[in-house]
Amino acid sequence: MKKSIIATLLLAVSVCALPFVISPFVLFMLTEVLIMAIFAMSLGLIMGYGGLQSLGHSAFFGIGAYSVAVLSEHLTSIYLLLPAAIIISGLFALLTGLIAIRNKGIFFLMITLAFTQMLFLLFRQSDLWGGADGVGTSVKPNLGFMEIASPLSLFYFVGVFFVLAYFILRLFVNSPLGKGLKGIMENEGRMVALGYHVKKYQIIAYVLAGGLAGLAGGLYVFKTQFASPELFSVHMATTVLIMVFIGGMGTLFGPVIGAGVFIFLQNYISTMTDRWSLIMGLLFIVIVLYNRGGILQLLQLITKKLTPKKNLLMDKKGATIIELNESGKAK
């Protein structure tokens, strides 16, 4: 708990400090990074802690986005819009989760994919909310006492939710619920034998992840003023999957780094070439081929290598014979 609060405060301070050290253009991009980071963290929860690989996580993002975009025609207060986004996507997560979680592994993946594609086709075909063109809005986050208009305040607005999402996830992961979830991922049979209600843990995590992805989708509309069926697409689901993998599975902060790296790469490479999709695919394959964890694990490995180690004299098999001091003499 104490550690979580410290980590969250550190994160909050760095989010607050960021606008002072970067240019306005990068700030605009960083707002997107934070939104996608919430999205990626939520997927990271069910994949890295629940072992549930989903190719349908974009469903919740899209539902959150459409909730805000459609409802904003009638109301503007964020105190209604964002909870609506969270609740509707959370409910969808509950409904589909109850069906999908009966299956494991590849079956789970295929069913979540099918649900997402269903929404994609439905929203693209239906005339109700703009069909294939999507629905535009001109909603500004209305806090009740002020309206957020400038890019800087939007950044802070999103930043608040980002830090909050991180804090909630951190609490969840360290709670008995989160630990149970991880135990199920590592050895389901044992957890069943211990009397854990496996499906319950997975459903709770799935709904939490769905709700947070919905929140990210809602925030996304505040930034782009637009929701389109593309948000539901497999492409979107894959994008967020890549973020989680680049950053590092099984960590909370990994997906955040993944989101950052991905969006910066996408923005810079897209300005240079049209072949971003090709590069992304190759990147994906390379990551899989050399999969030793994501960037976060890599960083941890490097810091471990860089931190001064004890000087050891080893025999040919690598077993330690004696410890040496800096001048190379035995202690």
Place this chain on the structure above:
Amino acid sequence: MDLFIVNTLSGLTYGMLLFLMASGLSIVFGLMRIINLAHGSFFLFGSYVAYAMVSRGMNFWLALLLATICVTVLAFLLEKFLISRFHGNEASQVLLTLGLIFVIGDISLWIWGGDFLSIPVPSIMDFSFAINESSFPIYRLFVIAIGIACAVLLWYFETKTKVGMIVRAGVDDMEMVGALGFNIRLIFTAVFLFGAALAAIGGVLSGPILGMYPKMEFEILVNSLVIVLIGGLGSWKGAFIGAILIGIIDSFGKIYLPDVSVLLIFVVMVIVLMFKPTGLFGRVES
């Protein structure tokens, strides 16, 4: 009544195209426990390659053959150098084949552009036959025939030949088959290539009917996945029944329930999975 027959036939046509794709997906999964998400890319790539040849004046049938060979070679390279490294590692397979979708898709976009393309119907079949007042293109009937022929071929292979026996045993217990002295690697590769070839044939045959456009592979892939889930993983019979079901539902849904037709096949999938989580003919535990 005419309309009913025509709809049933076009549903069957679509179903048979999906069957060519889904049967490979299903057998490959049943045997190797590999979910090849790039299977849809084989389908689309096959039709693009055939388009490139036909548009340069090549005979349709020759193009069908060459495109199938081309895709099979591609599948061989991918299997040998990439996919075979990740046997038994589901997560990596999913990611790897997802990456391949983007690579193959973007290369296709690069070469053939983003427009809707289609292969002209081969001239020998470019006519329709009459059903009372309505008419139905003979080419589509030919596609149905090919689909059924493939099903018969698969049935023959599975039940009457030694190869089929080995594959059947492999779906149940691959390790034991290996222990009995059969070359598992060779069987894996052969089945993978066979599946890819079927997908390519389906892709080329669909060229005059569905056409080609970017991101089509996702649509085909998802429909095939639904079929595989309904039919049961590892069973081509399941894929056959599932494909017919989905094809007919799709065809009639578009006419009688146009607003929700895209949902119908998923509703069917959910219902089937609720009552039979392994699918209709599936033996693979989920």
